[in-house]
Amino acid sequence: MFTSSLPCVHVVGANVYGYTSAILLILQGYKVTIIANHFPGDADYACNYPDNHVNSHWQTEASTADAHLQEYDATSFKMFWNLAKCKASESGIIIGSSFKYYQSPTDDQLNPWWKNVVPGFETIQNHELPEGVQLGHHYTTVLINTKRYLGWLQTQFLSMGGRQRRAAMNKILDVVGDQDHVSMIVNCSDDLPLGTDALDTSSQTIYQQQYTVQASQIRKAVQVKTKDEELYIYPRMDGTVVIGSSRRKQHDENATQLLNRMADYCPELTWGKGMDALNIIDQEKTTKSTRLHGPRVENQFIVTPLGTRLSVTHNYGHDGYQSSWGSSKCAVRLVNEAYANLKKDSQSISELLSRL
């Protein structure tokens, strides 16, 4: 039940950033309504949001120079870690071991800023590296069952009194519609332009190919970064493992070729029995777009055609779950700033009126 005097914030987007922002806003005392065309639990949710039936694993793409992204990712890691320790089965987050290999490491990778964020970070000895790999890191991280985690976020949000409204929109400002009480929006959707302006097109397409196999012996995540590709193995709680590759260019490789390559980095995959030992349960090819300049987390003030001034706090363009708590914490700070700004606006009108 909403009890605070803070206004209602409309959050656009019912995926991980929408729910995380919404939960933090409610904790701050705002009334929150999430608006989206698809919600977790919908029968076709996984078709529309394929990432939500794979697995995530905390890893950072923040460069040494990007202090903001580093903070988002480090803050999120702390929260995921606490969830894994206290609420593993409800939230679908577990603690796991991770190996990261680089074929041609950059300076950032040789001296990663995040080595003190994750527990047990160590550089793997050269003689222990798989063939063709120049650098390897071993560390402890969190593995996220995205479907379960999203369901958990939604349950938290609803149990705190949050509201959901289903609507297919053409632009973010459709939230306003004929409702004159909308003054603050949080935008957690990559797919929608704000108003009549063009969609933010500063993004690139990534092509993903992945297989789910039965391999309960795999208890570690493995990632391999090459110049033009990222290969990964993410174990899930149910004894299955997601194995895949993502690239900037489309490519076709059959299951045997890809799984064979991965077995070079994780021999336990086949126990030396060859590809026939692997039971492939599912396979898919998908594309995802990522924002070239990283996520957008900032305030924008707009005057609607009806003359209402409103704030839009952007929190979109993220490439993975790893920044969700940190960037949403920042979004809440921005909403507080926007509220103070809008309040000052209305106060100054009251001041003018009082001088009449």
Ligand SMILES: Cc1cc2nc3c(=O)[nH]c(=O)nc-3n(C[C@H](O)[C@H](O)[C@H](O)COP(=O)(O)OP(=O)(O)OC[C@H]3O[C@@H](n4cnc5c(N)ncnc54)[C@H](O)[C@@H]3O)c2cc1C
């Ligand atoms: C195929 C694929 C695989 C991925 N694999 C991984 C992975 O393994 N690990 C990982 O961490 N990340 C992965 N990602 C990236 C990760 O999914 C994204 O970072 C994450 O989904 C971003 O979530 P978001 O909250 O920003 O919302 P988005 O995914 O951008 O969701 C947008 C929300 O806005 C709503 N919306 C959109 N358009 C409209 C409209 N017209 N009207 C009303 N509502 C609308 C939607 O219903 C949705 O709720 C993958 C992404 C894809 C596509």
